[in-house]
Amino acid sequence: MLSKQVGIMVDTAAVIWDFGGVLTSSPFEAFARYERQHGLPENFIRQVNSVNPDTNAWALFERAEIDSATFDALFTAESTALGHKVAGRDVLALLAGDLRPGAIAALKSLKGTYRLGCITNNVPVGHGAGMAGTQEKAQAVGAVMAVxxxxxESSKIGIRKPDPRIYQLMCETLQVDPSTCIYLDDLGINLKPAKAMGMRTIKVTSEAQLLEELGALLGRTWD
Incomplete structure (x- = not known):
């Protein structure tokens, strides 16, 4: 995929991306399949993750305050308390999505024109920032991260979205003002702090929608 610049948006200095659910398929799709296969209520795993969102097993693991064994035990207890026992280790196995080639091609086409950043909430499992399940997938993800x-990574710095500090840290590192940034994420709760700082935001629901909205903001089309 190539991009064609059809207009110059001089007020954009940086494009900042979430990883899972933006440059890869959403783990929520894998959660939904798991729920159907195990006869669980729709969105049950997300419900577990939404209870005590700053102190639950998921939050602790994304800040690397616990290890995978502790996450397994805590998540299992949290899900059981909500009426359905789901092992934390089963959830971890669902995290690594498939790379979205169109989104990645768009990302690469922006290299050199804009500063590019990635803010990802992840956990210390699997291989690399994308928590890949195999070395082969880790290499593919690593090639994307190199762009x-x-x-x-939340698990490396001990801060996770939607903590405003993580967005500010990215802007400081890229040496850009938030008002000159576009931020993409698949979760509305993670977009709110970025928007409050002055960033233009895109809530990603699909690869096609991502390309359409990012293209509109940048004045580009994608072939």
């Missing part, structure tokens, strides 16, 4: 000027 960015800077990558922030």
């Amino acid at each position: 960015f000027d800077h990558v922030i």
